[in-house]
Each structure stands twice: as structure tokens, then as C-alpha cells.
Amino acid sequence: MQWMCNKGHKWFSSFNCIKHSKTWCPYCLNKHENLCCKVITNILGPPSSIRRPDFLKIPEHPRGLELDIYYPQYGFSIEVQGKQHEQHVKYFHKDLEEFEKQLMRDQLKKELCEKNSIVLRYVWYYEDPYVVIPVHLRELGLIE
Template sequence: MKKISLNTACEIAIKRGGLCLSTEYINGKSHLRWKCVKGHEWEATLSNIKYQNTWCPYCAGQAKNTLDIAKMIAINKGGECISNEYINGSSHLRWKCAKGHEWSATLQNVKNKGSWCAMCVGQNRTIEYIQHLARKQNGNCLSNSYKDAHSKLIWNCSKGHVWKATFASIKYHGSWCPYCSNKYLRENLCREIITNILDHHHLKIADPIFLNPSNTRGQQHEKYTKFFHRGDPDNFIKQQERDQLKKELCEENWIVLRYV
């Protein structure tokens, strides 16, 4: 009976210029996968296709932004929409790709902009591509390897500034050199004043990120601050570790560290 029913589904699909992609038939209420002549894929019961004479909802203009459509789009991309509720096209749904990565995105982004798993996209990036991206900014990526979009890399701008930032922040958030953008204006101003007063020569240290002889001490160095530490107490611990490392490196290199 199952074989005959599946054969029936395949015959109906072929007559309509499409295909039945399912390999198993359970009963008249179970959903099968269908594909029309234009390549659209969707799920529907054999009863609906055979007795109600329905076919491709996309070609018929009946496809609406519903949870069912979200699940169909995800299946077409080899993944899943794992949300159980749909509000509107601007509300976030949970998605899962073929590799098991999960993330949140609106149906509008997935359907109309063709976006999908950002982690899989990041895995396709190479260090050569990232270095090419840096050169477009008249700078360089000094790192030799790439892990993922959220791991920090070392960058160098056209003025010689060196800093650390993630690929995601450079590529998707449009950030670049924090020194040129005056993000560290207060710290740079203090360093310039101290340099002029003490006639201090610039240091030639392997990692200038840690070894600046002057250090502006904001409150984030002394206590956990939600804004500076992005709501994560672990970032305060990391801040203290960086401060301690900077202090030790300065002592090893006979550098007087000035706190401002």
C-alpha cells in the first residue's frame, strides 16, 4: 500500500511537471516533499495534492510569511527552522544549518536577502581573503592564521597603528583603526604630553598593544563595569590579567609605567 501511494504521489508530480522528493509514505495526513518545474520546494500531504488539487504555493502566490514557509525555506537550504511561533517578518526565529550551528535571524533576512549560517560563511574565509580586506583599507592583517569570525586578529593601518579586532567587526560593522578614529584620544593625548615632558623615545617592543609607557586608568581597570566589560564579568578578569601582564613586561624591560 505504501509503495503504491508513493508511486501515486510521484505520478501526480510528474504530470504537473514536478517531482515528489520523498522516499517514504506513511499515510494521507503525512507531509511529503514536492518540487515544481521552477525549482520551488515545499511540503504538503498527498491528500491535499490529489483531492484538493493544490500545487506549488509559490507559483500560485499563496505563500505567506508564516512559520510553515520559514520551515520550507530552511529545508531548501539543508537546515531547519526550530522556532515554534511566528509573529511577523521582523521577528527573530531560531535556525539550524546542516552542520548543527544555531542562530537567530528574521524571516525577511533569510527569505529576501538570502542570508544563512554566518558561522559556515566564516569557515569559508581564508587568511588571504582577510589580508585582501585589510589592503582595501590601505592596511594589513598581521595574523598568519584565521579561526573564526569572532576570534581577534592583529591589524595594522596605513599610519602604522597596531590593534586587535575580530574579522566580524571589520567586515560587518565597518570598524577600522581605533587610534585614527580617536577612540583612544584621551590615552594618546596623555602619552603625547608625557613624551614631550620626559623626552621619552618611542619603544620598539614586539607587541605595542601591551607596552605603552603611559596608561590611562579608567574605572574599568579597578572594578567590574557593565558598559566597558560588555555585561560579562569574565571580561573584567581578562582586563586585570592584561594590566598585570603589561606591568610585568614593563618591569622586565626597565620601563617606568605611568598611570594617569
């Protein structure tokens, strides 16, 4: 079934997926992440297509935890963090326990990245990717 949001983005999804998974427009939902990806791609080229590297596949998460923007060749990844990564947001977490699980997954991802020599940098929803991404890349010695 084809859907269209009020901004004119079109995509295909089943009725049940829309109804039960609390998702709507994938373009609007990932707007900040897409902008971050665009900014860093203009500097370093495209990120890896692998978003769930083997080191993030563990018994508790057999499919693997996901990295937003991953550059294994440079040993780093950028995580684009929405409000739901710092406070309970009912749209993303049905209750406080779900929010706490989110925080635990975030911490686990950070620890697994550190253990595997991947530097994790964050771009928060309130930060300007055009400013913060070059700062991260300078700190990592990837640009001057």
C-alpha cells in the first residue's frame, strides 16, 4: 500500500505496519539523521552500508545493535540521538521501563564499540550537524 505524508513524501508499507509499529513517514522520521549523513558524506564520502557489524551481534540482540553512520575504515561511528535517548517520550517508549531499556542499549552499544576500537560520536537533535560533525572529525584527526 502506498502512503503519502503531509509534506508529500511517498513510500510503501502495509496497513498493519503503520497501525501497530507507530511509524509514519520514514523521510520525516529520519530527517536529522539524513542531514547528518549528507554532511559527513560531503566530507568523507559515503559511510559503510553495514549498519549492524558483527561485534554488535550478541545473544541479547542476535540481529545486532545498529550504528547510524558507520565508517569502519576510520574506526568511528556517528550516532544521531533524538530526544528519546535522554528522556521518556511516549511515542517511542510505552512506559518508563522501555525508556530504561533504551538507555541500557545505548550504553551497551557504547561499550561494545569501545571494546572493538570504534570511537562513537554523537549528534544530538538540538545540535547543528554542519557545526558539530566537522568538530568531531577534527578531534579524530580526519580533517584540519
